[in-house]
Amino acid sequence: MAVPRRSYRRLAAPVAVAVAVAVVALVVAGSRGPDLEVRWRLLTGSALVGAPAVAGDTVYVTTRTGALLAVTADEGQARWRFETTEAMRAGPAVGTGLVYVSTESADGAGGHVYAVDGRTGTEQWRLNADVVPVGPAAVSEGSVFVSAGDVIALDAVTGAERWRRGFGATGAGPVAAGAGLAVVATASGLSALDAATGELRWSWTSTAPPQVAPVVAGESVVGDDGAGGVVALDTADGTERWRVPTSGLLQSPVVSGGAVAAATSRGVVALDLGSGGLRWRAGPVDDERLRLAGNGLSVVVTAGQAVIVDAASGDLEGGADLATTALATPAMGGEVAYVAAGDTLEAVAPVVA
Numbered sequence: 001m002a003v004p005r006r007s008y009r010r011l012a013a014p015v016a017v018a019v020a021v022a023v024v025a026l027v028v029a030g031s032r033g034p035d036l037e038v039r040w041r042l043l044t045g046s047a048l049v050g051a052p053a054v055a056g057d058t059v060y061v062t063t064r065t066g067a068l069l070a071v072t073a074d075e076g077q078a079r080w081r082f083e084t085t086e087a088m089r090a091g092p093a094v095g096t097g098l099v100y101v102s103t104e105s106a107d108g109a110g111g112h113v114y115a116v117d118g119r120t121g122t123e124q125w126r127l128n129a130d131v132v133p134v135g136p137a138a139v140s141e142g143s144v145f146v147s148a149g150d151v152i153a154l155d156a157v158t159g160a161e162r163w164r165r166g167f168g169a170t171g172a173g174p175v176a177a178g179a180g181l182a183v184v185a186t187a188s189g190l191s192a193l194d195a196a197t198g199e200l201r202w203s204w205t206s207t208a209p210p211q212v213a214p215v216v217a218g219e220s221v222v223g224d225d226g227a228g229g230v231v232a233l234d235t236a237d238g239t240e241r242w243r244v245p246t247s248g249l250l251q252s253p254v255v256s257g258g259a260v261a262a263a264t265s266r267g268v269v270a271l272d273l274g275s276g277g278l279r280w281r282a283g284p285v286d287d288e289r290l291r292l293a294g295n296g297l298s299v300v301v302t303a304g305q306a307v308i309v310d311a312a313s314g315d316l317e318g319g320a321d322l323a324t325t326a327l328a329t330p331a332m333g334g335e336v337a338y339v340a341a342g343d344t345l346e347a348v349a350p351v352v353a
Helices: none
Strands: 036-043 048-055 058-063 067-072 078-083 098-104 111-117 123-129 138-140 143-148 150-155 161-165 175-178 181-186 189-194 200-205 215-217 220-224 230-234 240-244 254-256 259-264 267-272 278-282 291-294 298-302 305-310 316-321 328-333 336-341 344-350
Touching (some): 036 316, 058 344, 098 143, 111 143, 123 143, 138 175, 143 175, 150 181, 181 220, 189 220, 215 254, 254 291, 254 298, 259 291, 259 298, 267 298, 291 328, 298 328, 305 336
Parallel strands (some): 048 328
Antiparallel strands (some): 036 344, 048 058, 058 067, 067 078, 098 111, 111 123, 138 143, 143 150, 175 181, 181 189, 189 200, 215 220, 220 230, 230 240, 254 259, 259 267, 267 278, 291 298, 298 305, 305 316, 328 336, 336 344
């Protein structure tokens, strides 16, 4: 498989700086790994929404028309299809043996959250929501956290409500979970709730509402600072650890290999998780289709092509053309990148010699 038509450049810097990526041309730099190949390609018959979710030997994707599909990770064969009568606006979330998806009612006044058996595709429980759920659910420590006006914590297995916390007339934004917290984006910044009780642990105020979901990574909460940059907060008390301006985030940051990779309106910026120092940056430039995913070692970049880079150094590991130039959202499972674009799901991986 040929290297992507756009080439790639890594630009490293030793200190933390105000970052505004302006990479005009992307030229290979650093060590080259093998090219990538499309191992399989599945046409689903309906536009896919959100990022795929990978659990073991199965990839889960959602369609705009309200279906959840389970696909074999090795061959791209459909295992089962769970149909709803409502639209879906976000990708799935996976827990222990269950997959969680949210829907929007036809009148836009509410929706549902479904828990589906990951092996059989049978419904286990559902939540009726009076407000359309925002983003995918967050799953952590036996609970599912849903943002639907309020933040609602549910038992992951039974769906029983554990607690609920309101955020006034503006409602709650996207939610993330980890380190004993449910962290939610609000109209005023980020709020961290105790995952067990729903009590407010701390809040952090931004200059404008964050536009993407935060990420809980170890002892840090990484998110949108409301001004187009990336901020890292201490999970214990919300103290600001660092903040780096960028040209605006297109999605939630990806934490991989000790780096925070951010897809911005001008390219990819990779910052050190501990210090916020610039590790590397790369284009393409001015491409709103740019999306990232990580697996702890690598980051996959999609914008008409899939390019996998080393998360720590930014070195190119390989690239492959995608079937469509539509907005593509990736997820990683081991060395394989699963990319949803249009009505197509593709598995991209290093070429096997």
